[in-house]
Amino acid sequence: MPMSLSLSGCTFKTNPFSHGVASGDPLHDALIIWSRVTIPEEISELIDISNVILPVRWQISLSPTFNQIFKEGVFETSQQRDFTIKVDVTDLTSDSHYYYRFVIEEFEEPIISPVGRSKTLPQYDVSNVKLAMTSCSHFSYGYFNVYARIAEIDDLDAVLHLGDYLYEYGNEDVYRNPFLWGRLVEPKHEMISLADYRLRHATYKTDSDLQTLHKTHPMICIWDDHEFTNDTWRDGAKNHNDNEGDWHTRANAAIQAYYEWMPIREPQNGHREKAYRTFKFGQLLHLNMLDTRYIGRDQQVDIKDPTRLDPMRTLLGFEQEQWLEDNMLEAKNNGVTWHLIGQQVQMMQIQMLGQPINGDAWDGYPAARERLLTFVEQRNIDNVVFLTGDVHSSWAANIAKNPYDWHQYNRFTHDGALAVEIVTPSVTSPSIPVPGLQQIIGDVGKVLKPENPHIRYVDLKNRGFVTLNITPERLTSQWHHVPVVGFKNNQSFIDKTLYVDAGTPKLLR
Numbered sequence: 003m004p005m006s007l008s009l010s011g012c013t014f015k016t017n018p019f020s021h022g023v024a025s026g027d028p029l030h031d032a033l034i035i036w037s038r039v040t041i042p043e044e045i046s047e048l049i050d051i052s053n054v055i056l057p058v059r060w061q062i063s064l065s066p067t068f069n070q071i072f073k074e075g076v077f078e079t080s081q082q083r084d085f086t087i088k089v090d091v092t093d094l095t096s097d098s099h100y101y102y103r104f105v106i107e108e109f110e111e112p113i114i115s116p117v118g119r120s121k122t123l124p125q126y127d128v129s130n131v132k133l134a135m136t137s138c139s140h141f142s143y144g145y146f147n148v149y150a151r152i153a154e155i156d157d158l159d160a161v162l163h164l165g166d167y168l169y170e171y172g173n174e175d176v177y178r179n180p181f182l183w184g185r186l187v188e189p190k191h192e193m194i195s196l197a198d199y200r201l202r203h204a205t206y207k208t209d210s211d212l213q214t215l216h217k218t219h220p221m222i223c224i225w226d227d228h229e230f231t232n233d234t235w236r237d238g239a240k241n242h243n244d245n246e247g248d249w250h251t252r253a254n255a256a257i258q259a260y261y262e263w264m265p266i267r268e269p270q271n272g273h274r275e276k277a278y279r280t281f282k283f284g285q286l287l288h289l290n291m292l293d294t295r296y297i298g299r300d301q302q303v304d305i306k307d308p309t310r311l312d313p314m315r316t317l318l319g320f321e322q323e324q325w326l327e328d329n330m331l332e333a334k335n336n337g338v339t340w341h342l343i344g345q346q347v348q349m350m351q352i353q354m355l356g357q358p359i360n361g362d363a364w365d366g367y368p369a370a371r372e373r374l375l376t377f378v379e380q381r382n383i384d385n386v387v388f389l390t391g392d393v394h395s396s397w398a399a400n401i402a403k404n405p406y407d408w409h410q411y412n413r414f415t416h417d418g419a420l421a422v423e424i425v426t427p428s429v430t431s432p433s434i435p436v437p438g439l440q441q442i443i444g445d446v447g448k449v450l451k452p453e454n455p456h457i458r459y460v461d462l463k464n465r466g467f468v469t470l471n472i473t474p475e476r477l478t479s480q481w482h483h484v485p486v487v488g489f490k491n492n493q494s495f496i497d498k499t500l501y502v503d504a505g506t507p508k509l510l511r
Contacts, residue, residue: 004144017421019040021115022202023104027265030124031093032089032093034090035088035118036264058079064320100119100122118217119217121160123235128287131471132471134160135426136468137165137426137429138226139430145211161219162344164389164392165223177247222263237301253296277297280329285339292322299317299386304361305361311368312369328418340389348363393425394431397425398422398427398462401420403419406455459498461498464483465483466484480496
């Protein structure tokens with residue numbers, strides 16, 4: 003039978019909140035707050051921690067000094083959830099900053115976690131929202147300078163992480179920076195089991211820049227493939243082999259560790275695999291966070307395989323497709339201005355020499371893209387903006403059903419577009435993981451644009467993030483590039499600014 007764990011009389015050599023604090027999934031009246039207690043070796047050697055429950059007090063205040071406690075409670079954690087703490091704090095005030103912390107009260111002097119700051123969503127007359135978006139943070143490919151730069155932006159409403167928050171590869175894998183040996187991960191091998199996924203999450207959250215980002219801004223996150231393993235789909239993955247056990251056992255372990263270690267709200271229906279959800283910023287914008295990776299995706303096929311064109315192939319799954327359409331139609335009927343769609347893989351068509359090049363993106367599922375764009379067109383839904391990660395590079399494009407047909411899309415005026423897409427670069431992961439090819443990569447970007455007239459911007463060299471400044475009249479996107487990740491530094495620059503005027507589905511310089 004589980005019992006309470008008494009820590010009195012024990013000595014901590016380090017703060018047990020060594021993985022920091024985090025917040026996420028803000029609503030107008032609620033926030034998720036998160037932390038984790040690391041049980042010291044000297045305690046785990048004396049007590050069977052598999053059978054204990056540890057009470058941790060959580061506190062919310064309007065002040066970082068906590069001179070007045072606004073809300074508090076006790077959360078009981080255990081090894082069953084890897085001693086993580088996650089609380090859905092409700093009955094908060096909209097558009098307000100809150101400070102939060104966690105306390106272990108077993109001692110004469112309580113042990114207190116770092117203090118985090120978070121913010122609820124605005125609810126009614128919203129005139130401005132500012133978001134940052136990023137993706138693809140490979141621990142062994144560089145330092146998280148991008149996270150540090152995002153944390154420095156004081157007026158963000160939230161940070162969107164569009165996937166690949168962590169990677170599955172081991173220390174001996176070829177997909178790592180061969181010149182960076184100070185960034186090794188645990189476990190040393192590819193993560194497969196629940197213990198592996200938990201330990202890899204723990205490794206990432208030791209990073210000081212990631213901890214700073216989490217304690218500064220609320221995060222709205224969604225997984226991509228590397229939270230599972232490379233090129234995941236509903237019933238398998240390219241990087242899952244028969245000798246690695248049952249696929250669904252592995253996938254469920256990845257999902258369990260994700261919900262334990264990330265500040266994400268658990269689905270009320272208990273179906274943890276359904277991570278897609280909606281965030282409402284008054285009538286200014288609704289953000290639908292999609293899962294284009296796991297819940298409903300059919301298996302990837304070769305880009306020349308005729309089954310790619312099967313009208314029943316789906317990237318989202320038909321249930322999620324209907325959910326998205328219902329949400330967008332409801333938002334339109336309620337007078338919402340902007341429809342933001344956070345997702346993982348590129349919506350835009352990309353061709354070289356007349357052939358699509360990426361079967362893992364929406365180009366591998368053209369019927370699914372056609373269904374979604376037809377819905378947007380027939381329902382006259384304006385101001386649709388796709389927000390995308392995955393490809394470790396910066397892109398922007400106007401989204402049309404067929405941008406290569408001049409009857410449907412004008413390459414000079416850009417009339418015919420139904421939406422726009424903004425793609426964030428990565429935190430560390432390289433566009434092409436071969437040192438010295440940056441100039442060649444840049445030239446490829448220049449070659450792509452004449453054949454793809456809807457593509458308005460591409461940079462394949464730099465890491466970084468995107469900020470979105472959104473008003474009822476305009477959405478302005480800025481690509482912030484952080485050119486060096488091989489060592490800690492504070493370099494960054496704005497490479498491109500593009501905007502979209504409300505009612506005009508095209509990117510303008």
